[in-house]
Amino acid sequence: METENGKLGEALRLLGIEGAAGRVYLALLELAPAPLGAIGEASGLGGAELAGAYGALVDAGLASAAGEGADVVAPVPPAAGLEILARHRAAEIEESRIAVGGAFESFRRHRLAAYNDHLVEVVTGEAVGARMRQAWASAREQIRQFESPPYFPLPETTEDSLATLARGIRQRVVYSRESLEHPGHLKEVIEPCVRAGEQARVMPSVPVKLVIIDEAYALVSLSIREADVHNTMLVVQPCGLLSALIALFEQSWSNALPFHGRTARPGGLPPADRRLLWLLAGGASDEVIARELGISRRTLFRRLQVLMARLGAANRFQMALQAQRSGWL
Template sequence: MTNAKLGDALRVLGLDGAAARVYLALLDVAPAPLGAVAAATGLDGAELDAAYGALVDAGLASAAKDGGDVVAPVPPAAGLEILARHRAAEVEESRIAVGGAFDSFRRQRLAAYNDDLVEVVTGDAIGPRMRQAWASAREQIRQFESPPYFPLSSATDDSLATLARGVRQRVVYSRDSLEHPGHLRDVIEPCVQAGEQARTLPSVPVKLVIIDEAYALVSLSIEQADVHNTMLVVQPCGLLSALVALFELSWQSAVPFPGRAARPGGLPPADRRLLWLLAGGAGDDVIARELGVSRRTFFRRLQILMARAGAANRFQLALQAQRSGWL
């Protein structure tokens, strides 16, 4: 270890610069008279006595002989333990003091402080803020997903890039998401195949994105008008905790969506998509539209799958598809 690093370590333990210089000199010249230490450090008189006394009090140095002028460092284990405990106590006192001061500030200026907990983003500012959110994620993104959708052409690419960085992504899709034209093929399937963990519910309570434990984006959309022009950014507070709890509760009750671990089992992509839509609760007309076929062709494919699985109805088909690794 260099002298600079050792000096920094001693200062971290609570010894001042003068005491650190004396200790370094002791390691170089001891056992030696205090005069030799003074010459090595450039300290003398009261300053030298105070620095050396601090080392003795810390259990790092002592006279080599009782009453003698020759001094030397001593094994530091006991002294370092004492210093470490003192520093830990000081840090704890500081933590309590700073925390108490902030709590006092929050009580006295609660109204003003709360103004910063929820930010309103509108119009053209929504797109850049959403992209920034995906780019800032480090560990996990949790999302409720449903129409209407903000017209952000790069949304799927941003999600795929986030998955590629190793960020865990859990999404609960509403049935409307599955039934939205082209959304399953162009958005959901690519993300699921890239590693997204997806589940479905008949509906989700709110359009929501939670970035790590840092903040949440909440859409104030008007579904009837297909408008998505206002978004809330919620910072850490009781509301954010409630949104996290809401997501986790919904996640537990949602139906798992097939992931990239599912085995294709020899099924064509169109048949796998058919089963995915069935599992998500999509209606017959929607499934036929997503497959690009007529209702008659859809029912024929469904009957073929049921026969292949040995299922008498759609419920049995779902069970057999799960067992066969089709879902």
């Protein structure tokens, strides 16, 4: 019973009913209907202190006011009162969030005036994964990303991206050719996200591994293939560097080749052939394309010849160009 009362007391405290008022409410639940004096005796209160605590419960919609000429009191159904308390508490938390955020911004501005630091934070080791998941969850409008190997071992990355898309967050990703060639990455990561609504484009290479969360901050990976270093990340706060990274992404986005767009012109295009064109446009080698499609190189060449004839193209470059114009990419 003490454990249950302790949990209830904590719940009341979180709603703003604490101290004397909380003890009175617990006594009400055990003894009511009963005289207010008996409630006060059970809760160790009397006089003005009891009247004030009980009055707080009445104001909160958790207890009935004693009628004239009667001293008997009781708790009332809490639905309406709890709704009011919850809203009041939510408003207080929001005010606190704004106050703390404003205080930090003021601190940061004053610090910048003297030191110009904390603009770039270094995150290493296991903290990288936690910070990336926090970033995805904090997005409110859009995520912009340059994506390329090597990859930090985060098995939940695809699930986080899909959950973000499900929340209605716009997600634009520029993939490098190496992303498409990385074993299993196209089928297990890229295509599920594209089907879920991700806007994807591809370039032969991307200038840096980058994630931009809204206009708030950017995550920059310090991947160094030669040294097998992929567990260090920079968090860039609003400053000229963040603006430059945003501009770099937008410029690259405009130059990149759409990875997925309109489905096809009338008559349709088999999904396997569309996938072939995506890989080809991304610069994947014949070996990689054949592996991803699960076909032999001879079958691949035959399909390419059929597609070139269908598009009236004399070579692969013309085929990719005609495919884009036709809405097949």
